[in-house]
Amino acid sequence: MIRFSRYIWLYVLLSSFVLVPGVFSLFRWGLRPSIDFTGGTVLEVMTEKRIEESRIREFAKNHAIDLVDLSQNGKNGYTFRMKPASVEAVNAFQADLQKSTSGKFDVLKKDTVGPTIGNELLYKTVMASILVIIAILSYVAYAFKSVKFGVAAVASLVHDMLVMFGSFSILGHFAGVEVDTLFVTAFLTTMSFSVHDTIVIFDRIREYQKKDLRTNLADLSNIALTETIGRSLVNSFTIIFMLLSLVLMGGVTVRWFAMALLIGTITGTYSSPFIAVPVLLLLDKLEKNK
Amino acid sequence: MKKNPKKLFLFLLILTIFVAVIDLPEKFVISIPWRGSVIQKEINPPNIDIGIGSLRFQKELKTHLGLDLAGGIHVALEADMKEIPVASRMEALESVRQVIERRVNFFGVSEPVVQHVRSGETYRVIVELPGVNDIEQALSLIGETAKLEFREVTENQESTQSAFLFPTLANTKSVDLSGKDLKKATVSFNSNNGEPEVAIEFTPDGGRKFADVTKRLVGKPLAIFLDETPLMWPTVKTEITDGTGVISGGFTFDQAKRLTLQLNAGALPVSVSVVEKRIVGATLGADSVARSVRAGLIGLGIVALFMILKYGWLGAYADMALLVYSLLTLALYRLIPITLTLPGIAGFILSIGMAVDSNILIFERFREEYRKGKPWAIAMELGFGKAWDSIRDANFTTIMTSIVLYNPGNWDFLPTSGLVRGFAATLFIGVVISLFTGIVVTRTFIRVLYRGPKGGKS
Numbered sequence: 111m112i113r114f115s116r117y118i119w120l121y122v123l124l125s126s127f128v129l130v131p132g133v134f135s136l137f138r139w140g141l142r143p144s145i146d147f148t149g150g151t152v153l154e155v156m157t158e159k160r161i162e163e164s165r166i167r168e169f170a171k172n173h174a175i176d177l178v179d180l181s182q183n184g185k186n187g188y189t190f191r192m193k194p195a196s197v198e199a200v201n202a203f204q205a206d207l208q209k210s211t212s213g214k215f216d217v218l219k220k221d222t223v224g225p226t227i228g229n230e231l232l233y234k235t236v237m238a239s240i241l242v243i244i245a246i247l248s249y250v251a252y253a254f255k256s257v258k259f260g261v262a263a264v265a266s267l268v269h270d271m272l273v274m275f276g277s278f279s280i281l282g283h284f285a286g287v288e289v290d291t292l293f294v295t296a297f298l299t300t301m302s303f304s305v306h307d308t309i310v311i312f313d314r315i316r317e318y319q320k321k322d323l324r325t326n327l328a329d330l331s332n333i334a335l336t337e338t339i340g341r342s343l344v345n346s347f348t349i350i351f352m353l354l355s356l357v358l359m360g361g362v363t364v365r366w367f368a369m370a371l372l373i374g375t376i377t378g379t380y381s382s383p384f385i386a387v388p389v390l391l392l393l394d395k396l397e398k399n400k
Numbered sequence: 401m402k403k404n405p406k407k408l409f410l411f412l413l414i415l416t417i418f419v420a421v422i423d424l425p426e427k428f429v430i431s432i433p434w435r436g437s438v439i440q441k442e443i444n445p446p447n448i449d450i451g452i453g454s455l456r457f458q459k460e461l462k463t464h465l466g467l468d469l470a471g472g473i474h475v476a477l478e479a480d481m482k483e484i485p486v487a488s489r490m491e492a493l494e495s496v497r498q499v500i501e502r503r504v505n506f507f508g509v510s511e512p513v514v515q516h517v518r519s520g521e522t523y524r525v526i527v528e529l530p531g532v533n534d535i536e537q538a539l540s541l542i543g544e545t546a547k548l549e550f551r552e553v554t555e556n557q558e559s560t561q562s563a564f565l566f567p568t569l570a571n572t573k574s575v576d577l578s579g580k581d582l583k584k585a586t587v588s589f590n591s592n593n594g595e596p597e598v599a600i601e602f603t604p605d606g607g608r609k610f611a612d613v614t615k616r617l618v619g620k621p622l623a624i625f626l627d628e629t630p631l632m633w634p635t636v637k638t639e640i641t642d643g644t645g646v647i648s649g650g651f652t653f654d655q656a657k658r659l660t661l662q663l664n665a666g667a668l669p670v671s672v673s674v675v676e677k678r679i680v681g682a683t684l685g686a687d688s689v690a691r692s693v694r695a696g697l698i699g700l701g702i703v704a705l706f707m708i709l710k711y712g713w714l715g716a717y718a719d720m721a722l723l724v725y726s727l728l729t730l731a732l733y734r735l736i737p738i739t740l741t742l743p744g745i746a747g748f749i750l751s752i753g754m755a756v757d758s759n760i761l762i763f764e765r766f767r768e769e770y771r772k773g774k775p776w777a778i779a780m781e782l783g784f785g786k787a788w789d790s791i792r793d794a795n796f797t798t799i800m801t802s803i804v805l806y807n808p809g810n811w812d813f814l815p816t817s818g819l820v821r822g823f824a825a826t827l828f829i830g831v832v833i834s835l836f837t838g839i840v841v842t843r844t845f846i847r848v849l850y851r852g853p854k855g856g857k858s
Binding site: 230237242301344363364371 | 468476478676678687688689691694699707743745761793794795800802804814819824
């Protein structure tokens with residue numbers, strides 16, 4: 111048996127290592143919403159020759175386009191993010207770009223989302239999130255019928271949520287990664303993974319609680335964790351292998367989606383034994399001291 | 401089931417072969433060198449074509465690629481319904497949709513999607529055109545309102561009488577009467593023979609113009625053009641002064657109804673504006689598919705290897721079940737069919753990782769029981785039995801989440817984004833199929849093939 115309950119300080123340290131910068135970034139810089147939510151245009155092109163950045167900015171200025179972000183991907187790939195602008199302006203901007211460079215000029219992607227749709231999508235995504243979270247919480251309530259276990263499971267979910275939003279806030283600030291509908295999808299999916307890991311461990315603890323009334327909760331949880339940690343890790347490893355290969359080798363368009371899933375899976379796996387269980391023990395202690 | 405695992409095993413084998421046939425790659429050429437010459441054969445998945453009596457079931461089995469993979473455009477158009485009475489807004493939207501659909505068919509796009517969406521007070525038409533290259537042209541064509549026009553034939557009398565005359569823009573000229581002058585068109589029935597007809601009603605101004613035109617063209621054809629395509633060219637019988645007319649011509653009810661919709665669409669002052677536009681170049685899609693498929697295969701290989709290293713023969717059986725799982729899932733994508741998007745592929749790859757999940761739960765339980773000294777066969781059955789609760793719990797929330805994300809009821813307040821749906825659909829199918837393969841298939845393989853751990857008690 112591994113005495114997991116002795117190393118709570120380590121889990122606190124590990125989590126704060128990720129949580130503190132993440133939450134700081136979340137408050138300081140917030141998230142970088144994609145045009146899915148704000149409206150606007152994203153134009154992604156691939157050219158044969160380089161285009162000077164100053165010229166790009168000049169073109170944008172000429173057509174009164176508010177260039178929010180300009181990033182280069184690969185050697186001659188450009189992504190332009192702009193605030194909502196007229197179709198004519200965007201087309202003229204694109205035509206100028208094409209004229210300024212000789213050789214091939216491929217439009218890889220051109221997304222325009224009207225501001226109304228952006229608001230609507232934001233609202234719908236929030237609604238979907240609320241619905242999923244209600245579903246998960248009622249499942250937790252149904253599965254445990256105990257406030258202590260329920261609160262501990264929710265604490266680990268909150269932890270995972272902060273890790274995901276925090277890391278995407280950092281990624282957004284330093285690497286320009288945006289939060290779009292797919293990020294929210296990844297978030298909700300990994301939340302549902304996270305809760306089942308917790309349920310497996312808690313189930314074990316309660317199984318032992320019924321059999322053995324004398325041993326204290328800390329020891330019981332140590333036994334349960336020792337038994338389940340192997341399968342939890344192995345289980346998540348297979349998912350992590352798949353996602354890692356997708357992040358490293360998959361197409362550009364799903365990279366950050368796969369990344370969100372990956373971060374979610376890792377924190378989901380971690381939080382069940384190292385957040386949910388310690389919180390449970392803490393609550394148990396508080397109850398006994400009363 | 402325990403009575404006869406061999407029968408089940410045979411059934412699973414047949415099922416696997418069956419789905420493997422469905423999964424055959426499209427347009428894949430194999431070359432077999434044989435006695436000095438090379439035999440070339442193109443492989444394609446079979447198409448279903450079953451006829452029982454008058455019932456006919458036809459299905460082309462191929463993978464449907466979403467816009468983000470095939471390249472193409474996605475446009476959401478919002479109709480301005482301010483001037484349309486609330487009661488007839490849906491009807492107006494439907495006619496807008498039909499007009500757009502007809503325009504889209506002009507492109508010869510293989511699988512266009514044109515659907516109307518009403519959410520609250522907004523009325524939209526979503527258009528998806530896979531593989532369209534000339535995006536600007538496509539957009540300008542879609543965005544216009546339907547143009548209904550009456551034209552007179554300019555060629556001489558004799559040729560107009562002949563049945564072979566086909567009005568074109570060249571041999572006709574405008575009579576300055578257009579959709580704007582039309583008040584509405586409705587389906588009516590001929591009082592003599594009961595045939596469906598289309599009754600048209602002009603605005604007061606249009607009625608006056610119509611009277612002038614019909615007076616001038618008695619005995620001559622008056623061609624009706626919709627979006628510069630001749631719709632019909634009835635011959636004017638008498639001068640019409642009351643601003644109404646009847647278009648007859650041996651319509652079926654459906655034809656008459658469709659024509660009314662088209663005429664109303666041309667007549668309705670519904671202007672549409674683009675609120676969302678997504679364009680994906682074909683190169684980006686193709687590149688992404690290739691990369692993601694490769695990533696998926698590599699991941700699959702690692703998972704398979706990992707299972708064998710960790711669980712030995714048991715892992716190998718789990719891998720076989722995983723193979724059945726992959727084939728079955730792909731076959732379902734083709735049968736349902738599920739439109740594959742890039743997030744959908746990610747969902748599939750993710751679900752492969754999760755498919756071995758139940759096997760791991762079972763094998764770990766088995767090891768526990770086996771360590772306690774139970775014979776392996778009993779320990780294995782216990783493993784399957786005891787792990788079931790955890791497996792059910794583990795998958796329940798994922799299934800719930802994927803249902804919410806898919807939004808099967810098309811609810812207004814939930815997202816209907818194609819990308820999110822693509823992911824939710826593959827995730828849902830993945831989880832459900834993995835329950836079947838992880839438990840039933842693996843168990844059958846083990847019952848029939850497994851001979852116990854080396855040196856173990858039996």
